[in-house]
Amino acid sequence: MKITEITIRHLQMKLKAPFTTSFGTFKIKEFLLLEATDEAGTVGWGESVAFNAPWYNEETLQTNWHMLEDFLIPLILNKQINHPDEVNELFAPIRKNNMAKSTLEGAVWDIYAQQTNQSLAKALGGTKDKIEVGISIGIQESIEELVALVDGYVKEGYKRIKVKIKPGWDVDVMRTLRENFPNVAIMADANSAYHLEDTDHLKQLDAFDLTMIEQPLASDDIIDHAQLQKELKTPICLDESIHSLEDARKAVELGSTKIINIKIGRVGGLTEAKKIHDYCEANGIPVWCGGMLESGVGRSHNVALTTLSNFILPGDTAGSTRYWEKDIIVPEVVATDGYIDVPQTTGIGYEVDRETVEAYTVAKKDYR
Ligand SMILES: O=C(O)CCC(=O)c1ccccc1C(=O)O
Ligand SMILES: [Mg+2]
Incomplete structure (x- = not known):
């Protein structure tokens, strides 16, 4: 394939409910959506997961736009690409900026899957036709509200409940949840809110x-995580610290x-995500x-990736209705009893609803 045309859009989508982590609250999701068209007219979609401020990592929607416009798109436009793995190689001269790279790489994978007449899940080597999913719940005003929310999601069938924690919203919260839900898989996500000196506190x-x-x-x-893990029975799972296969290898060793x-964006795309998956599978790391x-676009990529065999634990890919009044794909991603059916049609397997995309677009630029 040769990508001959790319459009970047800046979208704003209001979340149904604010989402609070240890680093801040999201009310409106702002992100970049990338549309790539190849010389045969096949259209592929990618989503940047960079936020509007550098809280989660150093990237933002604006730095992604800059990287795409000034460096990444020029490396891809009108180049012959035989397989999406080559995108990684073409991007090799550019350091980091993984979320920006992933935005474009994801669209190339979508086109590749369509041109080889298979679903994105199959193109990646996925083996499942439905995936097990959990849900991530932000910090709430009160423990009572949290318990009520968890109760609802457990009844909806989500296979694992993740709760955000931070100093002051941790031990009592998790104790109350465990008392109320003795048989539910529960986990905590701190988003980097602690230090090694908090080891005794975390041991609770x-x-x-x-x-x-x-x-x-x-x-x-x-x-420090290696030090902490020696003291904790609870398994540590790294999120923010892992940007590549090399990071994964070092952390595991x-x-x-x-x-x-x-996270596809954090590691620079689906090719690197697959490499990390394969390494972890070979080393007994779920x-x-x-x-x-x-x-919906980024969500559809997550659904496809989760079909790989070592995605053993339920992820955070909840159904579209959990986040949005109206998602930008048709059909929306639906979670039933904690499962999402993996679409079997070619590419990402969902139609992008252009009218809805336009309604959420606040800026747009074409590249050719
Ligand atoms: O429902 C989701 O998409 C996952 C939500 C989530 O946990 C999260 C949301 C925003 C930033 C970071 C994280 C995280 O996984 O750490
Ligand atoms: Mg996390």
Whole structure:
């Protein structure tokens, strides 16, 4: 294929309910949507998971736009690409900026899957036709509200409940949840809110039989996490710290992580995500697919990736209705009893609803 035309759009989508983590609250999701067209007229879609401020990592929607416009799109436009894995090689001169790279790489994978007449899941080597999913719940005003929310999601059938924690909203919260839901798989995500000095405090979480604790320490750390894991019974799962296969290898070798959360954007695309998956599978490290409050496009990529065999633990890919009044894909992603059926049609397997995309678009630019 040769990509001959690319459109970047900046979209704003109001979340049904604010989502609060240890680093801030999201009310409106702002993100870039990328549409790529090849010389045969096949259209592929990619989504940037960078937020509007550099809280989760250093990338933002604006830095992604700059990287795409000035560096990444020129490396791809009108080049012959035989397989999406080549995109990684074409991007090799550009350091980091993984979310920007992933935005364009995802669209190339979508086109490739359509041109080889298979679903994105099959093109990636996926083996499942339905995936098990969990849900991630932000920090609430009160423990009572949290318990009520969890109760609803457990009744909806979500296979694992993840709760955001931060200092002051942690041990009591997890104790109450465990008391109320003795048989539910529960985990905590700290988004880097603690330090090694908090080890004794965090050890109290061991009493609640949590499936894992996600990214307790600094977002760029793999050394202290190894130290903490020696003290904790609860398995540590790294999120923010893992940007590549090399990071995954080092963290696993050091004993910093027993489980890995793979986010396509954070690791620079589906090719790298697959490499991390394969390495973890060979080394007995279960993985799951993280979420970044994606619209339907990013969500569809997550669904496809989760069909790979070592995505053993339920991920954060909840159904569209959990986030949006109206998603930008048809049909929307539907979770029933904690399962999402993987679409079998070619490419991402969902139609992008252009009218809805236009309604959410606040800026747009074409490249050819
Ligand atoms: O529902 C989702 O998409 C996952 C939500 C989530 O946990 C999250 C949302 C925003 C930023 C970081 C994270 C995270 O996984 O750490
Ligand atoms: Mg996380």
